[in-house]
Amino acid sequence: MFSEEQVSKYQVTKRNGLAVPYDGQKVIGAVKKAVIAVKGSHAQGSQHLQHLAQSIVEQIESKVQRTMPDGGIIHIEDIQDNVELYLMRAGEQQVARAYVIYREEHSKNRQDLNIKIEDTLQEFTVVHRDNSETWVESDIYSLVSSACEMYREVSSERLWKLIKPSLYDGIKFNELWLLLIMNARSLIAEEPNYSKVAAHFLLNKLKQEVLTTFPTITQDDNLYRKAFRISIDFGIEKGILDNQLSKFDLEQLAEAILPERDRQFDYLGLQTLYDRYFLRSDETPFELPQVMFMRIAMGLAVNESQQNRRAIEFYRLLSSFDFMCSTPTLFNSGTVRPQLSSCYLTHIGDSLSEIYQGLSDNAMLSKWAGGLGNDWTPVRALGSFINGTRGTSQGIIPFLKVANDTAVAVNQGGKRKGAVCAYLETWHLDIEDFLELRKNTGDERRRTHDMNTANWIPDLFMKRVFLDQDWTLFSPSEVSDLHQLYGREFELRYEYYEELAQAGRLKQYKSIRAKELWQKMLSMLFETGHPWITFKDPCNVRSPQQHRGVVHSSNLCTEITLNTNDDEIAVCNLGSVNLNNHWTIEGIDKEHLKNTIRTAIRMLDNVIDLNFYPVKKAKVSNLKHRPIGLGMMGYQDVLYRAKISFDSIEAVELSDRISEAFSFYAIEASANLAVERGCYDSFNGSLWQQGIFPLDSLRQLEKSRGSDYCTFNYQSELDWSFLKEQVKKTGIRNSNIIAIAPTATIANIVGVCQSIEPTYQNLFVKSNLSGEFLVINKYLVSELKDAGLWDASMIDDIQYYQGDVGRIDRIPNKLKALFKTAFSIDPRWLVEAASRRQKWIDQAQSLNLYMQEPSGMKLDNLYKTAWSRGLKTTYYLRSLAATEVYTHSSDRVDVEAEQTLCRLDDLECEVCQ
Template identity: 55%
Template structure:
């Protein structure tokens, strides 16, 4: 239709629907549009802007001034539409005319132009009805006459029979899915001369559109992606065009695997040592059926960023990927084939998953396998810029960083060498911020760093302002995370409404290494000295005012996080050889740092859901998983590629590892336990007790086989003080601590084994965010409550509809799963709480993060913390924040003995996408066209968490 506006029969202004390719604006050359009749034309016109302008003028009937406003508005909308189209289009560089209309509609909704959007929706629906009555349907079009452009540029007839067979195979064994709707949608996007890559994408994208209706389509989409990957990988390793079905891969995998290893070695991507394994034995051990475990988000993530590739071609299939990682971890084992198979079985079963750096780099020429690095920055230029250089070297190979900046002297402090005054710590933090952005790990993910500062530092108030969007930008760090390192004495002064004195560390340097009662004594002595005129740079503040500003900045900017110095040190097994000066990027690592030692931690997480039976945890399976996982993590320490000597020295001397968990929320739902319940707190307690018990036991076994770590003597371990016992040390230092001390397992026997045999690892447990590896395994992240039951997840691989499959199952059982329920879930931001026809027991079981009182999160975290020798990445959620609520929440976290907290997430920054799009993955749909005008604020899912990192920021999956 021409880009004009008319009145429809119901009197609503008709909005141009871009029915022809000529109605599109010019975009990057090479993009094409599939028209409804199957023809393809260039994406090259200037009509989106024109059509949008006419649409606004038709609805708003603007005058001259309004027209100028509309012109500026439409330019921005057009840029957004073109950007979204080209970002999602994939390798084929084509999109259907309906996709263009979808993006126009979405842009109008995002911009809150509800009247225009409503008219646009109604007009599209009217035109669709007209086409149904007057045009031949896509099903009537003979597609068998279409040709496919092969890799060598020649044309071959479309093999529709294979297309149908692949889609049917992808649906096998899955309930409530069907091949027909996938084929119908795929055919809509075919055209004569379509490339092989575009043909492979068509059914994948078609299946994705159905995920919100039935979660099992996430598995179908993954299996269709597998077909694309198999063609790409098999063709590359064999040197000839090749494709295989899932059934055919049962035999092909074994012969493919040795080819894959040799191709990777020749390409300079795989360590030559892997070629010396018995590759035939390992290839025969692969389990092709485990390729079917993936959901689409997990496999697409692996495809985009983890699988080895060269010359633009992925040549690593999923089971080869897991075996390559396993071989890299077993390379120094005596019977390395047997160990590689053992490690492979664990990884490929999804019972345990190694952290992202290990998955990226194991078995490669630069096996940097460690997740986290902690450093202390010295108070001189050489030390400061060495720390910045170290950050760059550590981040280059996927390390997440935590920097302790407390020793750097404050603003106004004397500089002896120049007889001048220091500009404080903030300018150097700006340099560290910019370095993290510059080093982006080869495009795999941003370099990421967190700066820590103790609360007595004279620059603490400027430190709190670092993430503000106002003020002198030279004293802001918009990309670097920050965290407060809070002494117990400060919290006591807050509770007593007392004064707090800020010092420059060049005059009070020993405070940096002190905690507990010695810190109190030294700090009070410095206060007396300052009062007597013996200290030049200091400032007194009301403790409660500073605390209030800390919480205010935390709410407004998401930073600095609140972490507690004293419990991190008092309960540290390694207090005899150093001090914990900070945590890491994600606040779960608590290891000693110094001028000579950069702390390193090696992470991996147990999939809790896979260890459940009808009666609860399968303790035998859990013990087996933990034993193998601990061996893998310990091997990382010896195999690891270290970029700086201080990291190597520290890691080999202390050998810390961090075994964590993921799928906690899924496990609760499988056990029918609401997160906000005492039963959930008890499950958190008992599950982590079991993991801690077996992790410590496994470390003892490794010590018996390989020897204790070098600094074992004098540690809490050597004294028979296990994490559960160190609670007493915290209570002695801080009488107000409120931690549960109950246990259920035979800890006395294990205590005796530890004292007699020793430990292989100074630290054994830490619960990381698992932002990416939980996606790979298809389970909920870490210990997080459900974000929403239906939402769009954005990461570096794109946008993915995520549906709580367990909820869908329960609703189906009760006859409640239908289109209306899908629409209701979208309208209520994935929450079941406001949907009247959902029973109360399901509302409690499937309550989302903002419907759960955060005190339950702290109670569960406190129970876990008693078993963990490091810490946990604990996000806190608050639906209707106030100063009083924040104050109570963080004081509770301190009293309950938590070592650290992570992000504070507030509901004000979170809204699900509400649009009226149908049949599109990437954006959620509103209830009906009539709901468009009444829809609440719309926020891009990529920005939905605003201040959050690990869940929805496409550029930050820093820890795992």
């Protein structure tokens, strides 16, 4: 079929005169319908059908290319005439006849509808902000028809019947577009492509708003190119955009914009950008989608020697949806305050001045859209002696309350609430109070309902849980060096302090059964969703930067594992590759993946030098170590297309193969960038410099922990030897490279399943600023159509069972297995797949675990398995009780149950992505 470049050269003229981009998939769909109409549903999915449809499209495209090599306009009737001709030549006379009948019926329907409209040419006034104009019904129908003809399986007649009764004289212009959007949205549950139609209407509404801001522009074929140049100048004039953008060749960049890529958006993705991402002036957006992507690309290319070439390269990557930058980068790239980084990890000292300096840093970082991970372990425990006042400490809990309230107070300029996670090591004497911070009962002065919490667990504690031994709690004021140790050194020092305690040489300590504390951790995790379970030793033993300090915590979403100390705040810059765009019928397109990753790594590395740093310690750290976090999304989409169930060994193996290739290309890209730009300052002494890559560090973890506690997989397919030698010789650009973040919002933008997550529900209600609407799994709908099972009754059944296809008898078992949702999958499969990814990742992954009917035994087994498989961190435990209410929101996603409340908060996740 035509390449993307070839497709862009041809337009198709519809019967209403509208010209739309050529789409070979529409021809394939029409041929398949005709074959099925003649041969029945058993023909669906057959190789003959696929080959026939593909062959006809290739013949049509070959003819078009011969007759119009430089591009041009094709009439829809000519395409359909050729479909008939090639069906006949293929010996499919009956199918050709069915296709002719199909054309005649649709022609008659259009004529009937046009007659009805012409008979009732009702006029009504459409009111604009400053004037009004007269419209007739046929004007509106033309809008509906032109939108629907661009997409398969949608009916302009069906949509028009919903819209027409709501039209009235004096309707406001914005209300008219909202009417079109909302009625298209209402049909998404029965046909996912109505989401594209709704997005088309929303895009037109946005264009009208931009035209209102820039009245000198007219809506014609050059709208985008004109709007781009004017919006850049406008943003600079308003003090929103950096003046450096004016140094680009705006004419060249305007010509590089691809307006047809707007068709990739579904409604949810475009509405997300509209609500919160497009730059605005006086509450009105002045960016179109492709303008936004080019503005972001320009912002990331400002320091490049070939600015224009790199900006176009970055734009093409972003606008293709192959890769997407994280939310702070989308918000701020190219602006006068380019805070582009996603995560900040801070170290809180033990003195009062250090504690409040840490809280001040939290506020400044949060103000500019950074997600925070705070290491609170150094702060002395309740009852500890204070030299200055000769009194005793109140411990960490009162200060955590202040940190919680600071996050609430500093709401990132009104765009979203501040978000922070506090980490505490398991030997801290305040750990039991820390576990209860999110409880809904008890003293409210000792509760932090808006802040996340996480346990930072050493391997020694887990060993004692397995052996049912005692565990000793200390105040860091007496054992401060424990915080700086891990592995065997930690174990020896910890045992030494236990001996001191037993000898009466320490003032503060408490002995408790390790199992008892572990059970309390799991109980609080089940009851409140916190603290999360994260593991100190894997994060440190496998850290490439262990020669430069200790990883004291992770970040807000548990995927970042960077060193922190009194002088450095760790920073990470995130973006994610869309795996779905790199999947073909043969598997992952490795050359495509390699090219995507190469450009993405360059973009993320540029963020480090361009970033606006709210605090100096963050800048010092980021420029010295240059860490980035390249992640992935759309893993579940790939499984759907490969027809592999999430809970299968095939899925685990696929996760392994994809992650190895992903890791190889990411490390190779950073190494090649080091050849061009130089390696990072603290490279000497790192694991990279020693030729110890992520898989090698897994062996080091087994050696440190002991093989009795390890169930690791060392399977590998690629030859890494050459790459290791290259890194030893010429270095690597970034101290840390891979981290898999949640991608809650950017996955919505590009229209794929988030991160490495299984589908949460096949059907759910999505809420945004424009209201609520049903969203249905488009892959499920496609499979049910191919099986001849998609009808009104099936839609009702799916809604009745809240998307749980396992309870619908007439759905085949293979589809029930393929479309299991998160709570229907044994969470151990998520751990298995994550363990295969983790061996290739130098940082960590944001791993949610789902359990429909939690029990103490199940939780105990699950988290012990996660530890023994070598995971560095876990994220939320999602659990449901007997009664659930599902409400997905761009602002918040809640799952409410009678006994359990687990919050799925998009806003917390999207601080990272």
